[in-house]
Amino acid sequence: MARIAAGAAREVEGVLDVRRRGVVPWNERSRADVDGGLAMLSLDVSVAYPAPLRTLTDRIRNHVAARVHYLTGLAVGHVDIEVTSMVPGQRPARTTELAEGARR
Numbered sequence: 001m002a003r004i005a006a007g008a009a010r011e012v013e014g015v016l017d018v019r020r021r022g023v024v025p026w027n028e029r030s031r032a033d034v035d036g037g038l039a040m041l042s043l044d045v046s047v048a049y050p051a052p053l054r055t056l057t058d059r060i061r062n063h064v065a066a067r068v069h070y071l072t073g074l075a076v077g078h079v080d081i082e083v084t085s086m087v088p089g090q091r092p093a094r095t096t097e098l099a100e101g102a103r104r
Contacts, residue, residue, distance in 0.1 A: 001032035001034060001039060001041075001068065001072065001074075002030040002031055002032040002041075003030075004067065004068055004071055004072065005030050005032055005041045005043060005064050005067075005068055005079070006018040006030040006043065007067075008063055008064045008067035008068065009030070009043050009045055009060050009063070009064050009081075011063060011067070012056070012059050012060045012063050014047050014048050014051050014056045014059075015045050015046070015047055015056075015060060016045075016046045016047060016048055016087055017045070017046045018030055018043055018044065018045055018046075030042060030043045030044070031043075034074065037073075037074055037075055038074065038075050038076075038077045039068060039072070039074045039075070039076050039077065040076075040077050040078055040080075041064060041065075041068065041076065041078070041079045041080065042079075042080040042081075042082075043060070043064070043079065043080070043081050043082070044082045044084045045060065045081060045082070045083055045084065046083075046084055046085045046086075046087060047083055047085075047086055047087070048086070048087060049086035049087055049088040049089075050086075050088075051086065053083060057081045057083065060079070060081055061079045061081060064076070064079050065079055
């Protein structure tokens with residue numbers, strides 16, 4: 001479940017990586033708790049700078065909840081997102097490709 005959530009978060013434009021949660025290096029990159037048919041998810045993400053954080057985290061939250069529900073059939077109670085880093089000069093491939101296409 002945690003891998004599905006991490007993969008879904010990476011699909012959102014502006015997300016560079018889903019980082020490890022916690023200080024121990026072998027911790028999972030994300031965390032998922034399931035109680036019955038309800039999933040609670042926690043993700044640490046690295047994003048491109050500059051980014052509108054509130055808008056981006058809302059997009060991540062909505063996309064992850066929809067993908068997890070679609071792929072697992074579980075309802076998603078909440079998705080906690082912690083932005084662990086904003087990396088200047090980094091842009092996801094889709095953003096760079098779109099910008100280059102607009103210049104042509």
